[in-house]
Amino acid sequence: MEKINKIIDVLESEGSLKDDDIELKRMNSGTTSGVLYTLLLDRNPAYVIKMDDPKIISSTKDFLLAYKEISVLPDVIYADENDNYIVYTYIPGKTHHNRGSKLEWMTILIRELFTKYNKINNDTSWGRVNGIHRSTWSDFNNISFQLAHESIGNYLPNEDHRRIKELVEKLRGYHDKEEKYYLHGDTGIHNFVYNSNKLVGVIDPSPLIGPRIYDFTYAFCSSPDNMNIETLLPLFALWKDNTPLTEERLIGEVIFQLYTRIGTCIKVHPQDLSSYTKVWSQWREYLS
Template identity: 45%
Template sequence: MLINPTINEINNLFKMHHINEEISGIQSLSGTTAGRVYRLSTSLNKHYILKSDEPEQIHIAQQFLDTYKNSLLLPEVLYTDPANTHFIYTYMEGTTHFNRGLKREWLTRLVKELFNTYVRSTDTKSWGRIEFPQRTWKEFNQISIQEAKMNIGSILTTDDYNLVQFKVDRLFHEEEEKFLLHGDTGVHNFVFAQNKLIGVIDPSPMVGPILYDFLYAFSSSPDNINTETLFATFELLEQVEMEKSRLIEEALVHLYCRIGLSNKHHPDDLPEYLKAWQEWKRLCQEL
């Protein structure tokens, strides 16, 4: 694993793998618990990302980016270390989280240019996170809502948890179509420029239905969590068919999990999420 690489080391790596750029600066960015992320700059103000991590993490991320390399929303992989300790890919200039523009607009582009390119997974046995596989899609979702319950604490009631548990037990009893997913399609991993979505970064690949990535993205910011935005963008998904009643129920499950993440990482978003929760509970009761 490359830790605190020097400019000389990076330039030697570039030369060795016929990347015709000369790096003049290295900036350390935030990484994972085990990994490191560096932004590499050239004298001509071009940028690249060097990411080092555990070999399994690098391998599955590179596998995802290679599978969907034709998507303009994903960075291009320039080089992957044979031992899968690090890889280099193109940098996307913009901001994450902020200056997003309308959710309907960025979610539309996400559907058309990424989710509609998804291919079926060849993994016949496991579901969920590739590094932590589960036997069924229901098991993966049960673990997700258990983690959410711990993060939520007393913000929502036991009745709220029981409602979501009931939905998971009822919705995910059949075999789903399985695709290779990004796995972390939230606004924190979307790059925006001039209020437009221009990129998707940091895959945490998993296998499951396309709807998971779609609803994860839909619920990843508290603005416009409404049926109008949901239905309009859902209709653009080319490989997913579903009754609107089930779509609403699955959105409720995702919203519960997102409230847990919001309480843990983005408490400022909680008031809007809790308001949305009451509305989506009402929608489910009317089904």
């Protein structure tokens, strides 16, 4: 508790805490490796204190500050100069549950986040800000394919693996002309805060330099419910704006994202696997 007490002292000296009754609650860190606390003022959750590897704190801080005008992201209250921790506003609600319809919460994501991403200079490498940088987006996809293939193994037939490998090669033609964007990088329901069946916040970025389509398809595939063409196409029409992106490519990107999602499920979300398998049986019909 010595470290957290020092953080409280810093916040008090910065004027973020006044004469309030202060209480701390350790949070379940979920999919993040860091240590999280909710800081309550007069019994009301006010801030989140996140302690983690300095590289993670630094990239989180940079992303939140770059997009500080976006309402669904938390506001940075204080960032440690050595990047040992960050303090940001608490967003009331719960992740995963009581989401409402996918059409509704993805519409909010598109309007409040996905259409507001910044383009990045071409000199910047593709890939995770904190990961291995790639010279092309296709390199990133190839690694994702290899990891998913290893996880899935015999769970899917060899024919499906072969078709996905061909799809990755087909998508390469689009990616060679792709513009780079500064993305959240982990836009799944585990990082979406819902309140009263409405999406109200997006937390825990894993910043990524990638094409705009990535976060869109990642979010769409992050839960197996309503993963159908009837839900996808209206969202695509809302998202695409003036982007010259065809339905054929969109469907290809969704299928590849779904494939990698199945690989993730086998490793860390086995409870969702049967639902995704049913979805896969429908989407694989679009593979040529």
